Amino acid sequence: MKLxxxxxxxxxxxxxxxxxKVDSFLNHQMDxxxxxxxxxxxxxxxxxxxxxxxxxxxxxxxxxxxxTALELGVPMIFARKHKSLTLRDNILVEKVYSFTKKETNEIxxxxxxxxxxxxxxxxxxxxxxxxxxxxxxxxxEQIGAxxxxxxxxxxxxxxxxxxxxxxxxxxxxxxVRVASLExxxxxxxxxxxx
Amino acid sequence: MKLxxxxxxxxxxxxxxxxxKVDSFLNHQMDxxxxxxxxxxxxxxxxxxxxxxxxxxxxxxxxxxxxTALELGVPMIFARKHKSLTLRDNILVEKVYSFTKKETNEIxxxxxxxxxxxxxxxxxxxxxxxxxxxxxxxxxEQIGAxxxxxxxxxxxxxxxxxxxxxxxxxxxxxxVRVASLExxxxxxxxxxxx
Numbered sequence: 001m002k003l004x005x006x007x008x009x010x011x012x013x014x015x016x017x018x019x020x021k022v023d024s025f026l027n028h029q030m031d032x033x034x035x036x037x038x039x040x041x042x043x044x045x046x047x048x049x050x051x052x053x054x055x056x057x058x059x060x061x062x063x064x065x066x067x068t069a070l071e072l073g074v075p076m077i078f079a080r081k082h083k084s085l086t087l088r089d090n091i092l093v094e095k096v097y098s099f100t101k102k103e104t105n106e107i108x109x110x111x112x113x114x115x116x117x118x119x120x121x122x123x124x125x126x127x128x129x130x131x132x133x134x135x136x137x138x139x140x141e142q143i144g145a146x147x148x149x150x151x152x153x154x155x156x157x158x159x160x161x162x163x164x165x166x167x168x169x170x171x172x173x174x175x176v177r178v179a180s181l182e183x184x185x186x187x188x189x190x191x192x193x194x
Numbered sequence: 195m196k197l198x199x200x201x202x203x204x205x206x207x208x209x210x211x212x213x214x215k216v217d218s219f220l221n222h223q224m225d226x227x228x229x230x231x232x233x234x235x236x237x238x239x240x241x242x243x244x245x246x247x248x249x250x251x252x253x254x255x256x257x258x259x260x261x262t263a264l265e266l267g268v269p270m271i272f273a274r275k276h277k278s279l280t281l282r283d284n285i286l287v288e289k290v291y292s293f294t295k296k297e298t299n300e301i302x303x304x305x306x307x308x309x310x311x312x313x314x315x316x317x318x319x320x321x322x323x324x325x326x327x328x329x330x331x332x333x334x335e336q337i338g339a340x341x342x343x344x345x346x347x348x349x350x351x352x353x354x355x356x357x358x359x360x361x362x363x364x365x366x367x368x369x370v371r372v373a374s375l376e377x378x379x380x381x382x383x384x385x386x387x388x
Binding site: 023024028029030031032033035036058059062063066067069070073074075076077078080109110112113 | 217218222223224225226227229230252253256257260261263264267268269270271272274303304306307
């Protein structure tokens with residue numbers, strides 16, 4: 001997605017070989033026009049998948065997910081992140097390890113918003129090791145629903161998440177794929193210019 | 195806002211005299227069409243205020259805020275919530291007490307996304323005691339920018355936040371105002387049917 005790649009080039013800040021900061025348009029300040037285009041692009045890429053729900057995780061996934069849900073004409077659900085839980089009635093819970101924060105969180109979704117007939121599109125802002133996406137997929141599968149696809153705004157393709165998700169059989173669509181952040185420079189994975 | 199009031203009547207669950215659960219369309223599952231209409235309504239109510247930024251707080255404020263920002267054609271920023279912070283460089287920090295969770299959080303916004311010339315529209319999903327809205331307003335004022343208005347999706351008008359914010363001189367626009375949750379029933383404050 002050219003618009004997004006241009007934005008990464010212009011405003012992305014390479015903090016290290018592993019960390020790309022995009023807080024001017026995706027993680028803290030958000031560009032609503034770009035988010036709308038992201039929603040359109042996910043809708044185009046998952047056309048024909050008969051999506052019934054969009055699922056994301058708080059907080060940075062919410063804006064791209066609500067725009068995608070608007071475009072698809074379906075509800076959006078955001079999973080909540082907790083340190084740990086006592087109350088477990090009527091909720092779906094999965095553990096997700098964060099490599100960035102070096103901690104395990106529990107993510108939760110209320111059972112009443114997913115049913116076995118659902119075809120769920122998972123949306124997230126970043127894909128690195130795939131922990132969050134796998135956690136969301138397990139939530140969907142716990143209830144017997146189908147993961148119809150996984151849409152990622154920025155994939156760090158030098159980390160294994162994308163490959164692992166594809167090996168697990170999921171259709172992963174990343175709007176930009178970053179091949180490397182070495183030498184303080186963003187290098188994109190080869191892709192058709194869209 | 196009739197659409198929103200209807201939704202509260204149809205799907206809102208009164209958990210106690212103080213607590214209204216709206217997790218089917220605002221706090222967990224979200225209705226994207228409703229969020230778009232919420233964005234349009236805030237834009238209509240704050241027309242002429244020359245808004246330059248929309249500011250909200252994670253997580254449930256993000257969807258109404260991004261839709262408002264899209265309609266206004268300005269960037270959106272979401273403040274982050276933390277338990278407490280050590281790193282304080284280049285960020286604006288305010289303490290916010292949560293009556294619901296009975297804890298004090300620090301909310302933060304990066305200094306680089308606000309400037310003294312900004313006219314900021316604060317958006318939040320709920321208004322009760324006004325702690326979050328006051329915290330966001332102090333963030334805006336710390337940098338010398340102007341709070342151009344405060345837009346609330348659902349105000350619990352039986353709690354003091356709305357009155358306190360207006361007494362402090364802010365223009366507060368709540369799309370629905372709940373006067374009471376007594377006897378398990380939602381009663382709305384009198385307002386012109388829009």
